[in-house]
Amino acid sequence: MKKRIMQVLVAVLVLSIVLPFMSTKASAATGNEIVSYSKTLLGVPYRYGGTTASGFDCSGFTSYVYKKIGVSLNRTAADQYRQGTSVSKSNLQPGDLVFFNNFAPVSHVGIYIGSGKFISAESEGIAISSINDSYYWGKYYIGAKRIIKATVATPPPAPPVTDGNFADVTSSHPAYEAIKTLNVDGVINGFDNQEFRPEASVTRGQAAAMVNRVLKLTPKSTSKYSDVGTTHTFAKDIQAMTEAGILQGYTTGKFGVSDTLTKAQLAVIMDRAFKITSTANNQAHVASTYQDVAASFWAYDSIIALKVIDQTTLFQTSNFGTTKSADRAEFSAALYSAIETN
Structure with missing residues (x-):
């Protein structure tokens, strides 16, 4: 009797602390x-x-513990077995409810504590046992339920790349040096998880911003394009490019800020911004033609000039693909080459 009184006093003392x-x-x-x-x-x-x-009895114990964290459990072991999400024995996590059928279809419940053990109200009181005990509990184990969601620590976001070493651009990539240099100079940035996404397309708005990060032109007025508000991220860059005659809008009054940039447009923009045709004319033209670009094509001179000044080999191909979208690696290669040869 004295032992039971002492157990109760200890429990009360512990409760007052926790x-x-x-x-x-x-x-x-x-x-x-x-x-x-x-x-x-x-x-x-x-x-x-x-x-x-x-x-406690078994379900009274689990209900009591969960109530302390603000979770209400059904009163009996059988009713608690109807709550939560079923969990396989191999995926048990601390805090999961484990169930047994030692007297009835669902007659006992405890709390899994890890390492194959659980805590529950047994005949001798609250105790820890093994769910794999071959002499008793292991024979009666019937399943488990997860009542609370597992807490998974969210890793902090990776810092933005500023040294040009992106996770998805190896040193063997033809545009590696171009991408690295432009990133270090603050001209072109990456995405989450320290990715550059070299094959992602470039929009007209992004093109305007990246070229102006090099030229650093200040617009004299605000944008008048219907799809570029004054608070748009690229508004000043777009207006600066327009005033400089480098990148114009459409006759509809829109700039096409989210439209993808074609490779032909890329070549022309580089020519208008950095006069690459003049630079190319001063260099030897070796195999500086493309099978798919006729001499009468509107952007022919700019496209050929881009091939001549190319510092990366990305444009040293037999075909150019004038209507294809320019990707981020190609834009970086073109911009880097234009800067390096001026």
């Missing part, structure tokens, strides 16, 4: 916190129908 800590909201609770609190009740006696720290 209750303030267990006021954590359910949304913030973790399986490990549930396990930690349940262990403070070790030794509390078994009591049929018990739901308080003076004595």
Whole structure:
């Protein structure tokens, strides 16, 4: 009798210490916190129908522990088995409810604490046992339920790349040096997870911004394009490019800020911004033609000039693909080559 009184007094003392800590909201609770609190009740006696720290039955114990983190469980083991999400034995995590059929289809419930063990109200009181105990519990194990979502630590976002070393651009990439140089100079940036996405297309708005990061032109007025508001990220760059005659809008009054840039447009923009035709004329023209670009094509001179000044080999092909979208690697190669040869 004295032993039972001492057990109750110890339980009350423990509760007075941990209750303030267990006021954590359910949304913030973790399986490990549930396990930690349940262990403070070790030794509390078994009591049929018990739901308080003076004595528990199995479902009274699990209900009591979960209630402390703001989660309501059904009263009986069988009813608790109808809650939550089923979990395989191989995927058990601390805080999951584990169930047994030692007396009825669902007659016992406990809290999984890790390493193949669970804590529950057994005949001798709150105790820890193995779910794989071949002499008893292992024979009666029937399943598990996850009541709270597993808490997974979200890693902090990777810092933006500023040294040109992107995760998806190796040193063997033809445009590696161009991409690296432009990134270090703050002309072109990457995406999340330190990716550059070299095959992603370039929009007209992005092209205007990147070229102006090199030229650093200041517009004299605000944009008048219907699809470029004054607060648009690229508004000043677009207006500066327009005033300089480098990148014009459409006759519809729109700039086409989100339209993809074609490779022919890329060559012409480089020519208007950096006069690459003049530069190319001063260099030897070796195999400086494309099979798919006729001499009468409107952007012929600019396209041939781009091939002549190319510092990356990206444009040293037999065909150019005038109507294809310019990707980020090609834009970087063109811009880098234009800068390097001026």
